[in-house]
Structures are given as structure tokens and as C-alpha cells.
Amino acid sequence: MKGSKPRNVLPGFGLSLGFTLFYLSIIVLIPLTAVFFKTAELSWSEFWSTVTNARVVASYRVSFLTAFFAGLVNAVFGLLIAWVLVRYQFPGKKIVDSLVDLPFALPTAVAGIALTAIYAPNGWIGSLLAPLGVKVAYSPLGITIALIFIGLPFVVRTVQPVLQDMEKETEEAAVMLGAYRLRTFWKVILPELLPALLTGFALAFARGIGEYGSVVFISGNMPLKTEITPLLIMTKLEQYDYAGATAIALVMLVVSFLMLLVINLLQWRMNRRTVSD
DSSP: OTTOOOOOSSOOHHHHHHHHHHHHIIIIIHHHHHHHHHHTTSOHHHHHHHHTOHHHHHHHHHHHHHHHHHHHHHHHHHHHHHHHHHHOOOTTHHHHHHHTTHHHHSOHHHHHHHHHHHHSTTSTTHHHHGGGTOOOTTSHHHHHHHHHHHHHHHHHHHHHHHHHHSOHHHHHHHHHTTOOHHHHIIIIIHHHHHHHHHHHHHHHHHHHHHOOHHHHHHHOOOTTTTOOHHHHHHHHHHTTOHHHHHHHHHHHHHHHHHHHHHHHHHHHHHHHHHHHO
């Protein structure tokens, strides 16, 4: 009928927005608010004493550094894997593509046990590295490897669709103008991929900070050395120190939020620069 508005598949904006806010409140906002309220039971001196304890600070260092370096490794090799899956055809490509999602489907505890068995001093790979003086299991290196394993799909699946949508004519034009392959990659391809690459890094980093199941076995849980912050939070919960657990969780939450905010700002600036160019 002429002049009538087209009917949408989903309900109107008001109902959809109301349901969205209700769902996010139940799943995200209310639990996060509970962290703040539970932490507020502590006085400032108690809060500061809890979050700056030497054991807690050491766990921050282990969790954040291993997650950061695992994210960097995944950014490099995730880009490489995504490039191979998009740009090349080879036998078994679908199998390789499905293997990328394995960390999503595999229970994290199973992954942790498997990695520990492989990289332990008597494991398949650990026994080869032990004579060289390289200790993987029960060390920060082992934690980093576990975080690389669980974080790789985030980078690959974030970069892959961007690579698929890129126009090859731009690359061909750069080559015709005399640019070498490496220069074409740095000047033409990488700037287009960088926002997606940062997103994948941020997702892998955020997942690594809060990871527990795949890390708790291979880390060895040695206080001041390989103990991760999520394990400390679990320990305080088992001791019924809920305020102390939420205080440590609050620090993790704030630092993670600030880092994600910085990465989003970088993405915004890169996208803005790309549009202006």
C-alpha cells in the first residue's frame, strides 16, 4: 500500500533497545556492579593492602606480561595463518581452517593437561628442550604458550574477513608502480589490516588475562613466580574472603578496560586516517 512503512523482521526500535539494555544489564552490568559494591566493604587501607600485597603484585606481573606477549605472538602468526587461508589454495585447507577453531571447542582444562604433558621435562617436546636448558612447563614460558593456544583463533577470525574483502587491484597497482612485495605489504596491505589486527590482539589479550583452566596446570602455581591472578581470586573465594577476591578482580577489570580503551582509540584514529586518505 502506497505510503505505508515497510515492516521490519525484528520488533520496533523501542522494544529492541529495551530488551538489549535489559539483557546487557543482567549479563554484564549487574555482575560488574556487584564487584564494585562488594569491594566497597573494605576500607581504603584494607583495599590498598590487599591489591598491593607482594604475592598479588607478582601475580599481576605474570598474568599481564604473559597475556601481552601471547597476544603479540598471535598477532604475527595469526596474520600469517589468515593470509595463507585466504590467499592460497592447497590440499587440506578446510581441515586447517577448522583446526583454527579447536581452542574454542576444546575444554580449557583438557588443553592445559595436554600442554603440560607435552612440555613437561619428561614430555615429547619438553624432553628435547630440557638438555638445552629450556624449561617450558611450570614457568612463564609455559603460561605464554598456553595463552597463545587459546588466543590464536581471535586474531585469525578477526583478520580473515578483512583480507577476504580487500581489493587486489590496489596491490596490483602498487606492483605496477614499481613497489616491491615487502613495500607493498607495509604501505598498502598492513594499514588496511591494522585495525582488525589490533582488535584480534585486544581480544586475545583480554582472554589471556582471565584465563584459568588451560594455565593452572602448566603454570605450576608457584607463589611470586608462576602464580596467576585468577588462581589467587579462586583461592580467596575458597577462603570466603569475597571482598578480597573482588578487590583483586576490580584491579584486573580496571586495567583491562583501560587497555581496551586505548586500543579502541588507536583503531578510531587509524580508521579516521584511512577515510581521510
